[in-house]
Amino acid sequence: MAIKVLHHGLSTTVQDLGRPGYFHLGIPIGGAMDRLAMRAANLLVGNEENAAGLEAVFMGPKMEFTKDALVAVTGADMPAKVDGVAQPGWTAFAVKAGQTLTFDFLKSGARIYIAIAGGIDVPVALGSRSTYPIGALGGFKGRALAAGDELPLGTANAGIAGRTVPEALRRMPGNPAELRVLPGLYWDRLTDDAKESFFADAWKVAPEADRMGYRFRGGRKLSFIDRTQPFGAGSDPSNIVDSCYPYGSIQVPGGTEPIILHRDAVSGGGYFMMGTVISADMDLIGQLQPHTPTRFIKVTMEEALEARTERAKLIAAIRQSLS
Amino acid sequence: MQSRYTFGGDEHLFVECSDEMSLDAFFKSLSMAKGVRDSAIKGVTEICPANASFQIKFNPDIIKPDDILKEVKAIEGAAEKAEPVLKTRIVEIPVFYNDPWTHETLMRFRERHQEPSGTDLDYAARINDFASVDDFVTAHSGSPWFVSMVGFVAGLPFMYQMVERQRQIEVPKYLRPRTDTPRLTVGHGGCFGCIYSVRGAGGYQMFGITPMPIFDPTQTTSYLRDFMVFFRPGDIVKFKPIDRDAYDQAVEDVDKGAFYPPIREVTFDLRAFQKNIAGTNANLEGMLNGH
Numbered sequence: 217m218a219i220k221v222l223h224h225g226l227s228t229t230v231q232d233l234g235r236p237g238y239f240h241l242g243i244p245i246g247g248a249m250d251r252l253a254m255r256a257a258n259l260l261v262g263n264e265e266n267a268a269g270l271e272a273v274f275m276g277p278k279m280e281f282t283k284d285a286l287v288a289v290t291g292a293d294m295p296a297k298v299d300g301v302a303q304p305g306w307t308a309f310a311v312k313a314g315q316t317l318t319f320d321f322l323k324s325g326a327r328i329y330i331a332i333a334g335g336i337d338v339p340v341a342l343g344s345r346s347t348y349p350i351g352a353l354g355g356f357k358g359r360a361l362a363a364g365d366e367l368p369l370g371t372a373n374a375g376i377a378g379r380t381v382p383e384a385l386r387r388m389p390g391n392p393a394e395l396r397v398l399p400g401l402y403w404d405r406l407t408d409d410a411k412e413s414f415f416a417d418a419w420k421v422a423p424e425a426d427r428m429g430y431r432f433r434g435g436r437k438l439s440f441i442d443r444t445q446p447f448g449a450g451s452d453p454s455n456i457v458d459s460c461y462p463y464g465s466i467q468v469p470g471g472t473e474p475i476i477l478h479r480d481a482v483s484g485g486g487y488f489m490m491g492t493v494i495s496a497d498m499d500l501i502g503q504l505q506p507h508t509p510t511r512f513i514k515v516t517m518e519e520a521l522e523a524r525t526e527r528a529k530l531i532a533a534i535r536q537s538l539s
Numbered sequence: 540m541q542s543r544y545t546f547g548g549d550e551h552l553f554v555e556c557s558d559e560m561s562l563d564a565f566f567k568s569l570s571m572a573k574g575v576r577d578s579a580i581k582g583v584t585e586i587c588p589a590n591a592s593f594q595i596k597f598n599p600d601i602i603k604p605d606d607i608l609k610e611v612k613a614i615e616g617a618a619e620k621a622e623p624v625l626k627t628r629i630v631e632i633p634v635f636y637n638d639p640w641t642h643e644t645l646m647r648f649r650e651r652h653q654e655p656s657g658t659d660l661d662y663a664a665r666i667n668d669f670a671s672v673d674d675f676v677t678a679h680s681g682s683p684w685f686v687s688m689v690g691f692v693a694g695l696p697f698m699y700q701m702v703e704r705q706r707q708i709e710v711p712k713y714l715r716p717r718t719d720t721p722r723l724t725v726g727h728g729g730c731f732g733c734i735y736s737v738r739g740a741g742g743y744q745m746f747g748i749t750p751m752p753i754f755d756p757t758q759t760t761s762y763l764r765d766f767m768v769f770f771r772p773g774d775i776v777k778f779k780p781i782d783r784d785a786y787d788q789a790v791e792d793v794d795k796g797a798f799y800p801p802i803r804e805v806t807f808d809l810r811a812f813q814k815n816i817a818g819t820n821a822n823l824e825g826m827l828n829g830h
Contacts, residue, residue, distance in 0.1 A: 239596070240587040241768045242690035242736075341756070350739055351693040353756040353767075400545045401553055447704065448560030448590075448730035451711055457560045458688060458697055458731060460587045460594035462547025483690035484589055486712070486729060492548030495599075517604055520549040524599065 218285065218369040219332070221361050222316070223278035230336050230355035230367075231329075232268040234479065235344035242483045243353070245463065246346035249327055249427060249479055249502025252387055252531060253291035257331035259538045260288035260308040262375030267335030268345035270361070273327050274505075276319025277361060283313045286333040286375040292325025292388075292503060307380040325388050325503040333372035348480065385534050389500040392418065392509035395476075396497050398520050401465060402456060402488035410438040410471070414490070414512060421508045422473065427480040430501055431473050432510060438471040438490075450486055458486040464493035476501060496523035540567060542615055544608060549599050552607055555592040560699065560730055564591035565687045566623045566809055569772060574614040574621075580607060588772050590687040590697060590731070623809035629683065629775040629827050631801040632734070635786040636660070636676045636747035640721045645745050651715040659744040663710045663727065676780060679708065679746065682820055684732055686774040692739060694754035694768035698732040698776055701812065701820060708732075712742035723749050725778070750781075750789035751800055761796045775805065777827055803827055 221228075233254065234247025248254035248271055255265040263269075270277070276294055288308045289296045296303040297318045303309045311317060319328070338345050338356050347355025356365055403411070417435030424431045440453035448457045454470050461467065461477050467487040468474045476493055478501060493501065494515060504510065515523070540563065543555040554571065557564035572588040575595060582602030587594045597607050637660055649655045654662045664675035684698035691697075700707055712728040717740060720726070724735040726743030733743055736754035752760050753769040763769060781789070792798035803826045812819040 236584055236596075239585050240689065242693045242695055243768075348693070350737055351754065351756055352737075353693070358756060398546065398548050401547055403545075446557075446559030448699075448709075449558075450729040455712075455729070457558065457591050458691075458729065459555070459589045459592040460553070460690065462551035462553065462594060462596075464548050465551075482692060483587065484688060485691055489547070492546075492551065494548050495550050517546060517549065521599060521604075524549055528600070 218281065218283050219367040220280045220282065221277060221363055221365040221367065222280055223363055224361045225272045225277040225319070226275040228270050228272040228277045228361045229347040229349070230268050230338055231271045231346045232344055233266045235342050235346055235348070235354065238342055239483050243342065243348065243351060244480050244483060246344065246348050246354070246479050248329060250291050250329065250499045252499045252534075253327070253329045254331075255531060256306065256381050256534050257288045257290040257329040258335070259535060260290070260306070260379055260381065261286045261331045261333040262373040263331055263333065263335050267331065267370070268338065269329055269331040269336060271327055271329055272319075274322055276328060279317045281311045281313055281315055281317065285311050285369065286372065286377060287311050287317065288331050289328050290381070291328045293323040294325075294328050295320040304380065306386055308375060308377050310377045326505050327502050332369055333375045334370040337368040337370040350480070379538060381534055382537055385530060385537060387499070387530065389503050389508070392511050393500060393504055394511050394513050395500065396494045396513045396515045396520065396523060397466065397491045398494055398515055398517060399491040401462070401491060403490050405440050405453070405488055406490060407439045407441055410440070414438060414474075415514050419474070419510045419512070421504045421506050421510060423506045425504065425506060427478060429475045429477045429481060430504065431475045433473055435474075438468055440471065454488050455486050456488045458484055460484045461489065462492050464495070464498055465489040466491055466493065478502065494520040494523055496520070496527040540564065540619075542571070544612065546604055547594065549604065550596055552595045552597065552604070552611060553592065554594070554611065557591045560591050562685065562699070562701075562809055562812070565685065565699065567618060568593050570618040570621045570623075571611075571614055574618050575611060578610070578614060580610050582607065587690065588688065589690070590699065625773050625807045627773045627775060627805060627807055629777060629803050629805050629823055631777050631779050631827055632749050632751055633781045633785065633789055634680065634725050634747045634749050634778045635781050635783065637672065638748045638786070641724050641745040641748055644717070644719060644721055647719070648713070648717045651713050651717060653711060653714060660746055663708065663744050663746065666710065667708050678706070680778040680780050683823055684776045684778075686770050686772055686776060687731070689768070689770050689772055691733075692737055694736040694770060696734055696753070696770040696774070696776070699730065700732065701775075701816065703816060710744045713744070716740055716742035720745065721748060723752065725749060748786075750786050750793060751798065752793060759796075760793065762799055775807065775823060777824060801827060
């Protein structure tokens, strides 16, 4: 055993880049909410980008190392400390056997990614080490970490302490956050006023925001075009015959509070969706704290694909800088 | 039945075969989803069939959205001509209706319900014009159900009862979803029945509970050793009402690895069913009982 968990933080889970291929059975892709940060953390310590690390939200864990290791922490600004000595973020640092890793208070963002050379060596479940807590699947015994857990590490490649991701290549959401949305799905169920107000209004992240979905408040209630509800849908105008939910899709139960589905999303259900956050902006959502002001920006498919290309270039630049 | 195509962001194509539920829409959706799988379109990473629609996840770095749209539209015609015949299986699921665990839960969340003074069963029986809860249970367990979608959470089946539309049970979902539902609760929302595969949030009305696990990530349950998820779209389910003693016995059998649900391979032809619903269902039940 290489790491002893002394305190679990708020909720710390084992995550990699996810478990594609089982959404048709209701098992979501999972994996890091902020995949760019997860990839960067792995690259910093010499791991494969898909190696398993830890995702901690709002509050870091406290962990004792039982052997020497190379560690990197990326994502939110929550400084790591080794035996009380602060370590730079987005930078590889050495931890010696017997030393303890702790974290300072969160300054910005929401989630940190802790990569350790060799990766967390929990068993692979359906092709991934990511934790899916509702299904008690993957990760460390299918659940978030708890004090007393002992995490095994894989075999480390050669890594160098001090390597860092240049600041220009780190990405976090702004304040207000801006999330680009491609309208679609059941968009045409909304009235013209609702289509306009959704993008015009200032929304805020609600307290109910987790790996399954992020809820938003503060904008005007959305109104629907009148119709007779189709058989099997349910009587509320926001109801549909239960269908699949795309990752990033925005459902608005009752027309009141938009919910963006994220990595641990339910795979389907009976609420209409008005559009989908583009793939390039999904990582940003996982770094939003409750109450963060957020604007939704309407984009076309062409703009979504351009943004995706930009995102891919950014990740390539991170790889380049660490190669 | 013309399908509606729309994109879910830059990674999903969403195809709605019909905006209302019917077995025709379900068969078309399943047939199109199968057509997409068989045609092995490059860049497709997931195909998720649903009740009357389906979703494809694709990698736009490999295939452009417009190109996948063209390829899937080309499949629609062939899917419409496909014979609505399914080689599938029928399984008997025991249900302890009006059980103490869902009862405790529905009382705990009563203020979120349309009818706080009664139970979910009372409410569903009344708004569907049944004289009593017993009559309602007889209807619920009296005809088989199609598994028209698997999802929401791991392995949860959405089920559509195989009866004339005017006999279909329809109930609204809770006014506000519950934060808790017992594992293996048999529920109903809109026109769909379901079995909650894991404990968690839920908005469907709760009618009973089955002792038979349908999702087991440890794969130690006797009939889930090959795969952790029991249901597949197209499965046919027949509920069998059981009492407390039979429920306790079944739970014990599951724990001992000695529980095996009755399952039979069957062929289902939608056209034959639509011509003679009662006769088709009687045949299916006969096969389940080994006739």
